Amino acid sequence: MKKVQIFVPFIFMLALVLFPKYSYSQENTETNSNQVYSDINLTAGIYDGGFSGALAFSRLHPVAFKKRFYIGYGVRFTSYSGTNGDYITAPADVSEGNLFTPQNEEKLDTLFLPNSQINSLNASIFLMYKVTPKFSVGFNIDAIGFSFGKDQESVFYSHSENIPATTSNASVTNFNVLLTGDYDIGSLNSEFYAQYDVSDKIGLRAGASFVFSEYTTDDKFAFDNDRFRKKSLGLMLGIAYKL
Template structure:
């Protein structure tokens, strides 16, 4: 848990240094404030995201920008399969090498949820490059925050356990943190997008969202695990409003 808080502090410090060292832009701090509404969906899952982002140009021509922001995510889904979440179980390691580690399928069980609903409020990290004056490509990802939502019941699927087929009660994992691969905790959203400015202050964007949602069961089940994660790739469309451009 200490590593989670250290990671969060380092993110804030690095962004603060960039902000303090950057030269003032011609139109001031307000110029690069974006407000976004994005809608993402797949066949059995929907995600709405409302966000604010502030960008800082870090190159001379101001094409490449780094930003920070706040994003509120609302997710709903049906017939979703949540798998064993902790990296110590899925990869048997938690160091940076977990990103390239093999998956130990014998440690992975499933938690089936007929109806899923999660809400999160996260701090985001943003990268963006302007190809032409009206066209941006970018990537963003949630870094740290919290999730809330109601309790839900699901079916535990684990043929190695006597609890196989039992109904378990769960709630959304409350704390969110971007770490490394399966070390991640909670609900995290990321977007890869292209944005086109149709007017001075208005833009449309399209791309994909990669969203993690996570439940914690009331009971610890096989291998003392109570955390379950669903990963989903969703098509995304959105609109951006920049009031001070």
């Protein structure tokens, strides 16, 4: 079974949770340039044929718009499970797709997985805008990390070449990195949400979750490809605890 050499900045991730904590004051949100927003949040995503749970720590700094716009960093663990999933040809050099160019559907093949389960630990980027002291909107996305999970028996279906359906062992793509669009590698989670603070410590979230999950097969198929990806967009609900 092929494995990707993994390097993840564990020391950096650990340092994220060792920074000193700062108090949050609703009455001084626009004047204190040193104010930092930190939280631990738990979210769940529901997709067509899939489910995810994610636990994240984030630390954000006010940078613009009268200190209402925050940018920060953190770490997130995501566990994704799915059934009867169609994973599509992943590499951008094969799919020919990117942020500005649609995929070439004639070169997209399918890897069918009856069951899939991927666990990911990623360093992430966090953005937030405080609309009011109690209401905010935010966006976050995984940047780099690693994934693990049980190997799965898969079935390859070719739409680009005259190749019969073929079974192959599929393993979780180990290394994750955000490179935008089809250039991404591995399994990555992103969320867009609105949050309402029901108390000084607790905030409730609702929005959308977009999960990339990826497997690598033992065999190479059309276009010498062995990486296959599923993109899952669904409803996200969550809760945040402010530190």
